[in-house]
Amino acid sequence: MDAYEAVFSALAHPARRRILMTLNFERGSMSAGAIAGVFEHSWATTSRHLRVLEDAKLIRSESDGRNRIYYIEYKRFDLLRDWLAWFSEGTGGTK
Amino acid sequence: MDAYEAVFSALAHPARRRILMTLNFERGSMSAGAIAGVFEHSWATTSRHLRVLEDAKLIRSESDGRNRIYYIEYKRFDLLRDWLAWFSEGTGGTK
DNA sequence: AATAAATTTAGCACATAAGCTAAATAAAAA
DNA sequence: TTTTTATTTAGCTTATGTGCTAAATTTATT
Structure with missing residues (x-):
């Protein structure tokens, strides 16, 4: 599956955004x-x-052991940053 | 409704992301x-x-007239940028 | 005024997502 | 080795989202 698809739909649920905030x-x-x-x-x-x-x-x-530890993957957020860069005002769609 | 909720769920659908890209x-x-x-x-x-x-x-x-013209609201993307800022590696959650 | 063009709204069908409880796994402790 | 603790998976139900076609709305043209 497409990475953007996975990331954007994961972020679509408020509980999941809260999980990320909590972890952070x-x-x-x-x-x-x-x-x-x-x-x-x-x-x-x-x-x-x-x-x-x-x-x-x-x-x-x-x-x-019997716990599972979750870690934020900070690097993955760059995908979003890159996507957002397309919409920087004044760049007319150029990164 | 919450602004984050509206924005993130709008971005969850690939057709909507494509619309934004196309407009841009x-x-x-x-x-x-x-x-x-x-x-x-x-x-x-x-x-x-x-x-x-x-x-x-x-x-x-x-x-x-009988057309409807749509415009990108570039400023609105700052909401996402601000949200993302919480996850800048090394800041430990501090903007 | 009647028709045509551009777009949205309504209503329906189907798929996906999200919540729950109960059952299954896996590792630690007794 | 039985029990307890931590967590995930399965199965089910309900809610929400998405796509379609048909009808409605609005403005322009003839």
Whole structure:
């Protein structure tokens, strides 16, 4: 699948944007449980949001014993920055 | 509705991102018909995509006789830039 | 006034997304 | 080795989004 498609649709859900904000606020890494603890949703629902974000490569994970630690993939946000660059006023579509 | 919600969900659909790209390529303004002409979709479908983009304030329109001209709202993209700024590597969430 | 052109709105059908609970896995602790 | 803790997967239901065609609306032309 297209990278833009994955990233933009991952960002379309407010819960997923909040997950990214939360992770970032905690300096980039948190366990699945710690993330789920922040949300109203069931743990299973949050888990699926995490999978969507991971498929979009906006986060990555490692398992650590019985925990799973999620990390923000800061580099991936450059995809968005590049896309946005097309819309810099005055450039007429030129990066 | 939340501005982020409107903008991110507007950007979630590939046809809408293409509309923005097309408009930008044409230096920011086009008639509804010219936009619809670029797409495979029915005119009615494209018209609804335009409405979603307009509700998100990513575009704006004026009617000109029996045509409707759409303009990119370049300033609106700053909302995205500001959001992205939270995820600048090394800033630890500080703008 | 009647017709034509440009565009949107309405209404319907289908697909995808999102929420839940319950069951499955996997590793740690007892 | 049984139980507990952490997390994901499966299956189901409901909500939302998207596409279509047909009808409505609006302005220009004849």
